[in-house]
Amino acid sequence: MKIVVHANGETTIGMGHIGDDNMKNEIKIGNRIIGENNPVFIIAEMSANHLQNFDNAVKLIKAARKCGADAIKLQTYTSDTITIDCDNEYFQIKQGTIWDGTTLYKLYEQAYTPWDWQPKLKKIAEEEGLICFSSPFDNTAVDFLEKMDVPAYKVASFEITDIPFIEYIASKGKPVIMSTGIATLCDIEEAVNACRRMGNNQIILLKCTSAYPSPMEEVNLKTMPNLAETFDVITGLSDHTLGSAVSIAAVAFGAKVIEKHFILNRDEKGPDAAFSMEPEEFKKMVEDIRSVEKALGKVTYELTEKQKKSKEHSRSLFVVNDIKEGELFTRENVRSIRPGYGMKTKYIKDILGKTVKMDLKKGTPMDWKFIKE
Numbered sequence: 001m002k003i004v005v006h007a008n009g010e011t012t013i014g015m016g017h018i019g020d021d022n023m024k025n026e027i028k029i030g031n032r033i034i035g036e037n038n039p040v041f042i043i044a045e046m047s048a049n050h051l052q053n054f055d056n057a058v059k060l061i062k063a064a065r066k067c068g069a070d071a072i073k074l075q076t077y078t079s080d081t082i083t084i085d086c087d088n089e090y091f092q093i094k095q096g097t098i099w100d101g102t103t104l105y106k107l108y109e110q111a112y113t114p115w116d117w118q119p120k121l122k123k124i125a126e127e128e129g130l131i132c133f134s135s136p137f138d139n140t141a142v143d144f145l146e147k148m149d150v151p152a153y154k155v156a157s158f159e160i161t162d163i164p165f166i167e168y169i170a171s172k173g174k175p176v177i178m179s180t181g182i183a184t185l186c187d188i189e190e191a192v193n194a195c196r197r198m199g200n201n202q203i204i205l206l207k208c209t210s211a212y213p214s215p216m217e218e219v220n221l222k223t224m225p226n227l228a229e230t231f232d233v234i235t236g237l238s239d240h241t242l243g244s245a246v247s248i249a250a251v252a253f254g255a256k257v258i259e260k261h262f263i264l265n266r267d268e269k270g271p272d273a274a275f276s277m278e279p280e281e282f283k284k285m286v287e288d289i290r291s292v293e294k295a296l297g298k299v300t301y302e303l304t305e306k307q308k309k310s311k312e313h314s315r316s317l318f319v320v321n322d323i324k325e326g327e328l329f330t331r332e333n334v335r336s337i338r339p340g341y342g343m344k345t346k347y348i349k350d351i352l353g354k355t356v357k358m359d360l361k362k363g364t365p366m367d368w369k370f371i372k373e
Contacts, residue, residue: 025234027175027202030131030151032070034175034204034234034256040289041236044069044262044282048111048271056264057113057121063279064262065128068286072125073154073259074118076145077137079108111271119148135159139168146172154259155191157181157210157238163194170198177257178203179238180227181210192231204257205231207250208238213275219246225254240275244285251292258289316342317351317366327356334366341365 026035034041044064050057064072083091083104091103113121118134125132135154136142145153152175159165160183170176176195180188188205195203207224209215219241228235236257237250247258263276277285303311318341321333329351336345342365343351355372364370 025232027204027234029071029133029175032131036234036256038256039293040251040255041071041257042069042286042289043071043073043257043259045073045259046113047075047261047276048113049261049263049273049276050113051268051270052110052114054114054117054120057117058124059264060262061121061125061128061130061132063264064282065125065130067262067279067283068290069130069262069282071131071133072121072262074113074121074132074134075111075137075156076113076115076118076134076141077108078112078115079105081138081140082108107271115144118144122148122150136169139165142169142172150174152177155179157183157208160191161187163190166191166194167198170195170200173200175202175204176200177206177236179206179208179259181208181238185230188227188231192233203231203233204236205233206236206238206257206259207255209240212240212272213242214240216241216246221246221250221253224250228254242275244277244281244288247285248288248292251289252296260285312340313338314340315345316340317345317348318342319360319362319364319366319370322362323356323360325356325358329354329356329371343367 026033026038028034029041032041044060044067046057046060050060061072079085085105087103091105093100093102093104093107122132131151133150133152133154134145135156136145137156137159142153153169153172155166155169155176155178157179158181160178160180166176178191183191192203192205195201205227207221207227209218211218221237224235224237227233234256236255236259237247238259239247239250240261247260250258260282261272261276262282263270263273263278266273266276266278315336315338317334318337319333320335320337323329323333331352334348334351336348351366351371357370357372360370
């Protein structure tokens, strides 16, 4: 059973998909299958961390591969495709962010990835064994990325409310990963419906907190499984918190995609440096995620061979003092002790007061055959 919260505020109760259909959902990006029974898809977000240096961008790609990332993600825009060069109050950044004090245009001039780099970076990434795709920020960027033949599209949090844009992306028939950082439930529903209207059901929703860095108390990871249940989609996390704890926890909550900003060295600064991971940190996060995946396993009550062997050290009933034939079993001569080679301890009341059938030595595992009928 699942409880679905609709965008109009109503709730309905019915048989859920999260335990049935959604577990069967699988989406292919490049050579990777993303879904319930597949490894977590780990994305290293390059963003502006190349610092306008092509060689840095290449180094980031190669480092991401060494750290165990599955994909490198670019961003495709220019300052002119995303905003206009204007410094009136509407275009000034003053929302209490790390970018306050500049304008949108100036920030994006500093942060964008030159478009002529991007086909070259994609080729290098693929040679390294990484999947490479991007976040477009307008239709011209989508057209450009189509010529690059990217295998998927990422919709950034701040674009999730641009429904015509999402329809245009979805119309390309490729997987659409959408971050929900500034989206209400209604916004998410409209975005998902926009994809499905275009016949595209290859949707992944990433729980996201659009604060940079994100405070822990604003992450609300419990929303992520509800996203999966409500919209019948694969879910994951776009993580802007410091450290790896939230990403690792998200995997335990069912995340099948993790996206984290990646930088060679935070000391080099840059627009996104403050909430980006350095290589050693990213590598450790990947290792921990893979460990958690193994630990999650499956629902089972069967004992492994090691557990069965360990069970030998559990408690059972043993003869703890020498007993002669004809004597009675008492609490002084039969006890629950380790190891576990004797009868189960739950039978102690059935044994006490019964007659001993034969001589028994201290340290003998208790057995029904020792009781006189």
